[in-house]
Amino acid sequence: MTALIVLVVVLVLVGAAVLAFRPGRKAKDAAVGSTTTASSDFFDADAGTTLAEPDEIDLEVNEGALDEETFEEVIAGEEALLAEERESREPPAYRERLSRSRGLFSSLRGRLGSTKIDEDVLGELEASLLSADVGVGTTDHVMDAVRSKAAAGELDDVGGLLGAVRAELLALLALDVDGNEVDRSLARSAPAGRVPVWLFVGVNGVGKTTTIGKLATAEAAEGRRVLLAAGDTFRAAAGDQLALWSERSGAEIVKGDEGGDPSAVVFDAIQRAGARKVDLVLADTAGRLHTKVNLLEELKKVRRVADREPGSVTEVLLVLDATTGQNAVVQARQFSDAVGATGVVLTKLDGTARGGVVVAIGRELGLPVKLVGLGEGPGDLVPFDAEAFIDALLEP
Numbered sequence: 001m002t003a004l005i006v007l008v009v010v011l012v013l014v015g016a017a018v019l020a021f022r023p024g025r026k027a028k029d030a031a032v033g034s035t036t037t038a039s040s041d042f043f044d045a046d047a048g049t050t051l052a053e054p055d056e057i058d059l060e061v062n063e064g065a066l067d068e069e070t071f072e073e074v075i076a077g078e079e080a081l082l083a084e085e086r087e088s089r090e091p092p093a094y095r096e097r098l099s100r101s102r103g104l105f106s107s108l109r110g111r112l113g114s115t116k117i118d119e120d121v122l123g124e125l126e127a128s129l130l131s132a133d134v135g136v137g138t139t140d141h142v143m144d145a146v147r148s149k150a151a152a153g154e155l156d157d158v159g160g161l162l163g164a165v166r167a168e169l170l171a172l173l174a175l176d177v178d179g180n181e182v183d184r185s186l187a188r189s190a191p192a193g194r195v196p197v198w199l200f201v202g203v204n205g206v207g208k209t210t211t212i213g214k215l216a217t218a219e220a221a222e223g224r225r226v227l228l229a230a231g232d233t234f235r236a237a238a239g240d241q242l243a244l245w246s247e248r249s250g251a252e253i254v255k256g257d258e259g260g261d262p263s264a265v266v267f268d269a270i271q272r273a274g275a276r277k278v279d280l281v282l283a284d285t286a287g288r289l290h291t292k293v294n295l296l297e298e299l300k301k302v303r304r305v306a307d308r309e310p311g312s313v314t315e316v317l318l319v320l321d322a323t324t325g326q327n328a329v330v331q332a333r334q335f336s337d338a339v340g341a342t343g344v345v346l347t348k349l350d351g352t353a354r355g356g357v358v359v360a361i362g363r364e365l366g367l368p369v370k371l372v373g374l375g376e377g378p379g380d381l382v383p384f385d386a387e388a389f390i391d392a393l394l395e396p
Contacts, residue, residue: 091382092350094392097374101355101393104128109396111158117150121158125165132356132393133325134169138363142168162394172359173386177366184343184368184384187314188224188280194312195273197281200345201299201335202319204287207347207373209238211319212282213245214381215371219280226251227276229269229283231262231302242284248378252278262286262298263305274310281311296338303339317370319345320361325354332365343370346384350374358389 095102105128111121122143129139146155146164155161176182190196198215200208209232216226228251232238239255246253254272256265266283273281285302288295307313318341320328328346335341349355349372358369369384 092374092380094374094385094388097350097380098355098389098392100351100353101132104131104353105162105394108158108162109394112162112396113157113159115157117155117158117161121161122147122150125161129165129356131353133354133360134356135326135329135360135364138172138356138359141172141363166390166394169359169390170386172363173390176362176368182362182368184370186370187342190312190314193310195270195278195281195310196314197270197283197306197311198315198317199283199285199303199306199313199339200317200319201285201339201341202287203331204235206287206319206321208232208287208319209241209245209284211317211345211347211371211373211381212242212284213249214378216245216249216251216282217378218381219282220249220251224279225277227269227273227278227281228253229266229281230255231265231269232284232286233258233260233262233265234286238284238286251282252276263302266302266306267308270306270308270311281306296334299339315343316341317343317345318367319347322346322349322354322357322372323352325352325357326360328357329360329364332361332367336365336367341367343368345369345371345373345381347373350380355389355393358384 108121108124108128114121125146126139126143129142130136134142142165145168146161149155149164150161155164174182186198188196200212202208212228216228219226226249228242228246230239230242230253232242233256236258239258243253243255245251252272254265254269256262256268262285269281269283272278283302283306285299286295288299303313303316316339318332318335320331322328324331332341332344344361344367346358346361346369349358358372361367361369371381372384372389374380374382
């Protein structure tokens with residue numbers, strides 16, 4: 001009887017051993033080993049702290065799991081599809097997005113085919129240009145040109161009149177105040193050993209942080225390593241907002257304490273960028289009223305710090321809200337004098353009838369409008385196309 005009991009116990013122990021080393025268990029252990037670290041602790045080099053190893057996850061065994069080669073093929077296929085989708089996405093059309101500014105010239109477009117160009121027609125043209133916030137000076141320039149052509153009999157109909165307006169506006173957008181061809185490209189190159197820095201300035205509410213996030217997404221999609229500097233330490237949650245864009249774009253970010261020195265944040269960001277061979281630093285700044293001298297002086301300090309080695313400021317982009325019209329021109333003048341703006345990002349162009357401010361900024365200040373916002377999506381911040389813009393305003 002005793003021998004029988006011993007035999008039963010032995011059989012139970014053998015069965016347990018077999019179950020413990022069944023193939024499914026080996027597959028499970030192998031799966032866990034491929035996704036976890038062998039070390040019992042993880043060292044966070046940035047934070048300088050040691051973190052406890054996370055609890056082991058009990059993975060379900062999948063007998064039909066893909067082998068490593070097939071899995072890599074599937075991932076490569078998905079990445080190719082995503083890349084194809086990004087490339088096939090059509091940029092926003094000016095004609096569709098500028099419906100409000102377009103509406104100001106709808107009455108004139110309705111007169112196409114009319115051969116009568118009188119003071120009534122010319123007065124309507126002048127009112128449309130002023131309503132579009134082209135500016136008084138620019139409007140006078142255009143009107144003098146078309147009146148001269150009309151008096152000389154060079155304009156046969158309303159279509160010819162709008163064609164003459166188009167030519168004048170394009171000529172104004174093509175040249176700066178010194179008569180040189182406008183360069184709307186973004187400077188991504190810096191002197192050898194330096195990191196290019198784009199500094200974003202402007203008043204509160206114009207969309208600086210969102211602009212930076214969209215640009216970070218676009219630059220990262222082009223394969224560049226981007227680092228964001230959360231230099232707006234005064235607006236509540238500005239750093240958190242930029243951190244969300246950092247996650248979306250895959251860009252690194254350097255943040256500071258709320259209310260801290262923005263120059264220190266920018267300095268730290270540039271030092272990290274230099275050490276990590278980052279391709280581009282996008283630096284946010286606090287929104288400042290262009291009438292506050294002390295705040296503009298602080299912005300000058302940020303500008304100087306951003307230009308120290310290993311950084312090199314290659315762009316100072318003034319972000320303006322198109323819906324403010326001529327007030328945007330006043331802001332542009334003040335900021336340009338303070339920090340030497342190299343170009344303008346005009347946001348919310350799709351939501352205003354004051355799109356003509358683009359021409360006013362170029363003619364009166366000589367600042368090239370480099371980017372415009374034609375919607376809220378990441379892909380709706382696009383390089384400014386002067387010809388597409390003017391055609392959207394004037395053509396049927």
